[in-house]
Amino acid sequence: MEARIAAFFGRYLGDLYLPHIRFIDVIEIVIVAVVIYEIMLWIKNTKAWMLLRGLLTLAGFILIAAVFKMHTILFLAKGCINVLATAAVIVFQPELRRALEKLGEKNFFSNLVPFERNKENQRFSDETLESLVHAAFEMGSVCTGALIVVEQAIHLTEYELTGIELDCKVSEQVLINIFEHNTPLHDGAVIVRGDRITSATCYLPLSDNMQISKELGTRHRAALGMSEVSDALIIVVSEETGQVSVAMGGQLARGVSEEYLMTRLSQIQYCTSDVKKFTRWKGRQKHEE
Numbered sequence: 001m002e003a004r005i006a007a008f009f010g011r012y013l014g015d016l017y018l019p020h021i022r023f024i025d026v027i028e029i030v031i032v033a034v035v036i037y038e039i040m041l042w043i044k045n046t047k048a049w050m051l052l053r054g055l056l057t058l059a060g061f062i063l064i065a066a067v068f069k070m071h072t073i074l075f076l077a078k079g080c081i082n083v084l085a086t087a088a089v090i091v092f093q094p095e096l097r098r099a100l101e102k103l104g105e106k107n108f109f110s111n112l113v114p115f116e117r118n119k120e121n122q123r124f125s126d127e128t129l130e131s132l133v134h135a136a137f138e139m140g141s142v143c144t145g146a147l148i149v150v151e152q153a154i155h156l157t158e159y160e161l162t163g164i165e166l167d168c169k170v171s172e173q174v175l176i177n178i179f180e181h182n183t184p185l186h187d188g189a190v191i192v193r194g195d196r197i198t199s200a201t202c203y204l205p206l207s208d209n210m211q212i213s214k215e216l217g218t219r220h221r222a223a224l225g226m227s228e229v230s231d232a233l234i235i236v237v238s239e240e241t242g243q244v245s246v247a248m249g250g251q252l253a254r255g256v257s258e259e260y261l262m263t264r265l266s267q268i269q270y271c272t273s274d275v276k277k278f279t280r281w282k283g284r285q286k287h288e289e
């Protein structure tokens with residue numbers, strides 16, 4: 001019986017080449033798979049998806065031209081490739097910048113080693129968190145439009161400069177007051193850093209995402225745009241419907257509940273260890289003699 005099984009495998013698998021796989025090869029395969037997966041996700045979530053579809057169509061045409069030996073088209077395609085590559089880098093400069101920034105933000109070790117939730121690495125206090133949530137839903141209940149940007153690791157100084165400097169403690173009453181209709185500060189966005197509102201009436205970049213619902217106007221587009229170029233969490237209150245939405249990482253969650261907003265805010269309430277180190281390093285440099 002054994003001999004028959006051996007003969008069977010010998011007959012069918014004798015010529016099969018089975019390379020010797022080392023442990024390092026497995027790690028390499030996993031790394032390549034993760035990188036390809038991340039690139040595919042990036043392509044899907046940015047306008048690079050449109051470009052990829054365009055490129056695939058173009059490649060199809062070139063293939064047909066090659067099969068039928070259309071020399072003029074092949075000559076033109078050859079000449080255009082370099083120009084197209086340069087144009088793609090220019091067109092996708094913001095997306096490429098964001099992708100590299102994201103890579104820099106990631107702390108692979110902090111995901112493995114649980115960090116302590118203490119006052120020292122707290123980005124904002126529980127009081128601020130509650131004020132943000134209560135203010136958003138209070139404004140929602142009376143249909144007062146609002147746009148609140150909660151800063152994380154990436155500093156938003158360039159957007160702060162588009163508004164009016166404030167530097168005041170976050171509180172439910174202050175936020176409601178800022179967004180009150182027909183007051184000088186109600187237009188645009190406020191930026192929150194830690195427990196302080198740094199500025200109001202800030203102008204945010206608008207998203208050019210074509211999948212965003214047509215019923216959403218510029219306030220929601222600005223929230224989404226800001227989340228595409230930074231790691232900030234943006235709270236939007238719709239003036240039309242009173243709905244509270246949250247934008248982060250290029251995604252917009254519409255009509256969220258109080259619990260949802262509270263959970264999202266508590267997820268970013270604590271800095272991971274590398275961010276803490278970065279802030280400390282900056283502080284020390286400022287006071288260097």
Ligand SMILES: Nc1ncnc2c1ncn2[C@@H]1O[C@H](COP(=O)(O)OP(=O)(O)OP(=O)(O)O)[C@@H](O)[C@H]1O
Pocket residue numbers: 145146147186187188189202203204205206215216217218219220221222237238239240241
């Ligand atoms: N680029 C921007 N940066 C900051 N705030 C903006 C920006 N664009 C629009 N806004 C704010 O959004 C307001 C206009 O909102 P609009 O009605 O167009 O948006 P919406 O998404 O339909 O929101 P709503 O549901 O509240 O009507 C402006 O008055 C301004 O306060």
